Amino acid sequence: MRTVQLxxxxxxxxxxxxxxxKALLASKxxxxxxxxxxxxxxxxxxxxxxxxxILGNYDVSLFSESEEDIRADIANA
Structure with missing residues (x-):
């Protein structure tokens, strides 16, 4: 990892x-x-x-919501 100072x-x-x-940046x-x-x-x-x-505090889901990932999840179920 690199360090960036802003x-x-x-x-x-x-x-x-x-x-x-930091949490907001990381979650996004x-x-x-x-x-x-x-x-x-x-x-x-x-x-x-x-x-x-804390992800929910920033309206971020733990799970991917891409169509491709959902289809893969359904196929693997």
């Missing part, structure tokens, strides 16, 4: 903590399938189990 100016209205912003990258579950959990600074538990 300085982002947010309006005063945004009261999110550093943890919340996981949702877009750019990170695996383990990688996303690491970005958020959480265990896989803890990361799974």
């Amino acid at each position: 300085n982002i100016e947010l309006p005063n209205l945004v009261n999110s903590t550093e943890f919340e912003l 990258l996981y949702e877009r399938e750019e990170l695996s579950l383990g990688q996303a959990a690491k970005v958020a600074g959480l265990s896989k189990r803890a990361f799974i538990e």
Whole structure:
């Protein structure tokens, strides 16, 4: 993994903590399938189990929703 340091100016209205912003970024990258579950959990600074538990806070499903994956799941059932 590489380290990226960002300085982002947010309006005063945004009261999110550093943890919340990391978790949001990690969950959205996981949702877009750019990170695996383990990688996303690491970005958020959480265990896989803890990361799974917070995914719903960011409207991200643990399960893939692509048509191809659903068809594969049905075929394997």
